Each structure stands twice: as structure tokens, then as C-alpha cells.
Amino acid sequence: xxxxxxxxxxxxxxxxxxxxxxxxxxxxxxxxxxxxxxxxxxxxxxxxxxxxxxxxxxxxxxxxxxxxxxxxxxxxxxxxxxxxxxxxxxxxxxxxxxxxxxxxxxxxxxxxxxxxxxxxxxxxxxxxxxxxxxxxx
Amino acid sequence: xxxxxxxxxxxxxxxxxxxxxxxxxxxxxxxxxxxxxxxxxxxxxxxxxxxxxxxxxxxxxxxxxxxxxxxxxxxxxxxxxxxxxxxxxxxxxxxxxxxxxxxxxxxxxxxxxxxxxxxxxxxxxxxxxxxxxxxxxxxxxxxxxxxxxxxxxxxxxxxxxxxxxxxxxxxxxxxxxxxxxxxxx
Numbered sequence: 001x002x003x004x005x006x007x008x009x010x011x012x013x014x015x016x017x018x019x020x021x022x023x024x025x026x027x028x029x030x031x032x033x034x035x036x037x038x039x040x041x042x043x044x045x046x047x048x049x050x051x052x053x054x055x056x057x058x059x060x061x062x063x064x065x066x067x068x069x070x071x072x073x074x075x076x077x078x079x080x081x082x083x084x085x086x087x088x089x090x091x092x093x094x095x096x097x098x099x100x101x102x103x104x105x106x107x108x109x110x111x112x113x114x115x116x117x118x119x120x121x122x123x124x125x126x127x128x129x130x131x132x133x134x135x136x137x
Numbered sequence: 138x139x140x141x142x143x144x145x146x147x148x149x150x151x152x153x154x155x156x157x158x159x160x161x162x163x164x165x166x167x168x169x170x171x172x173x174x175x176x177x178x179x180x181x182x183x184x185x186x187x188x189x190x191x192x193x194x195x196x197x198x199x200x201x202x203x204x205x206x207x208x209x210x211x212x213x214x215x216x217x218x219x220x221x222x223x224x225x226x227x228x229x230x231x232x233x234x235x236x237x238x239x240x241x242x243x244x245x246x247x248x249x250x251x252x253x254x255x256x257x258x259x260x261x262x263x264x265x266x267x268x269x270x271x272x273x274x275x276x277x278x279x280x281x282x283x284x285x286x287x288x289x290x291x292x293x294x295x296x297x298x299x300x301x302x303x304x305x306x307x308x309x310x311x312x313x314x315x316x317x318x319x320x321x322x
Contacts, residue, residue: 006199010206018214020150024245030230032313041147049155050292064165071167075297085279086304092271094312099283101170104204108211113251117269124273125174129189
């Protein structure tokens, strides 16, 4: 039954992504052309509130509902990894107009071509796993 | 209740994304959607080819449930919560896209490019297959996507996430201003 919560949170997220139009290829184009505030407003307001939330979690040492520590997973220090990996993702983000969450939302919306985008993304992750030891990190 | 059928403004949507992150954090998980791609590889048996996929995926199965939910959420929004899926983007973007031969009145996504038939055209193949590949490769290389770095990582004031987000924009600007005109022009 506890697992149901993740499906419900996913449904909520899918509705928010749809109603905010963040799943739209057109909105992502608008963002990368700096021609509208919409996407910056979404990410910016999520971020400002997120900073407040995470600082509050740290300051008050808040725990999860099960009493465990909140998982904040500090990122390992590196430049190459984040810059090269991030640039690869950015190239794909602007081509498809979707980041990993919206790929699923778009399939649910009936844009079945995004099943192909999803399979390619799985293949991309698999390729990363094969090449990981040879890539600069 | 009429507002629910209209597109939601950024100042409603952004805080609701933070709410999603908060719920996942207090459930003992983290808000990072791209990890599910690694989980899928593990389930499909990729551990035979790389140790990177040797993980107890049952611990990570929650992120698959989350994206199954996201898919259902998209379906619910499309069926019950949307009057029109025409996205009213700015006039400048509309005219920029028109120069690339893209009509901005096709719904959330230009179906003239993103359709199964277009897989066999050069531009369709590049945008769906290469685009998807770069998403999967890049997010795992960078250790996160928009949710993991731009929202969660930056909220936690992680310097690596700032570098990743700068990378997202370098890539996005190159695709938008150089690759798209090249493939579609």
C-alpha cells in the first residue's frame, strides 16, 4: 500500500507538468530563445521555495515520515562530468523538447512517438554505463 | 473551477513542483526523475554488461512507480482537465519557428516532426532517436536532469548542480540556434 503514494505523487506531478505546459516542445523553444518568462518563472519559483525548504530541513534537522534522515545526497566534486554530461543532456532537451519526466507525461497525453524517445534514452543510459570507465569524471 | 481547465500560470506550477519534491523528500526518497532510466536498464539485465547496472533495483522501484504515475497524470490531464492543448507561445517564438517550417498550433508538440511516420525522415530520426539518446546518456553522465540538478541540487546549493545547469543551457542553446536550423532549414 505504501507504494501507492509514489504512483499518486507521479499522477500529481504529471498533471502539474501538463497544466503548466512544461511538457510542451514549444515552451522549451521559447525558453532557449529567451522569449518568455514562463519556464524561468516555473523553475525559478520552484527553486526559491526549494532553497527555503532545504535550508529549513537542515536548520530544524527535520526527518522523513519514517524517522530516517532526509536524503540530500551531496554531489561529488568534478567539473568535467557535470559540464560535458550536462551539455549532452541540454542538446537532447532542446531537440526533443522534453526532459525525463515530461517524456512519460507526453506518452500519457497520447504522443506515442515519445515511446521512441524513451527507448533511445534507455539506450543512452545503457551506453553511458558501458563507457563510464573511459569517460572523464 | 474554470481555472483548472486553463493553463496554469508559473507562480502556481513552480510551487507545486516544490511540493512534489517536499513530499518525496519526506517520504525518504529524492526528486530525481532520470534515475528511472538506470533502473530500467538494471531490470532488463544490463548488469551482465556493466557493474554500473548491478544494483538491487527493488530499492529503486519507487522511481518507476513515480513515472508510471506521471504517465497516468498526463492521461488524466488530457482526458479531464484540458479544454485546449494549443500552447500560446510568444509571437516572436511563433515567427522564429515559422521560419523553420514549424506550425505552433499543433498541440503540446509539433506532430509534423514527432510521429512514428517521421522516424524514417532525417529530421524526425535525429530529433527523436538522437535527442532521446543524448537525454539518457547526458543525464546519467551528469548524474541528474532538471529535477535532480536544476531543482533539487540547486535548492541544496550544490555547486556541481550549477555547473550541470550551465551545461544544460550550453547544449540547449547549441541545439536551438545551430542544430535545429541545420536539420529543419
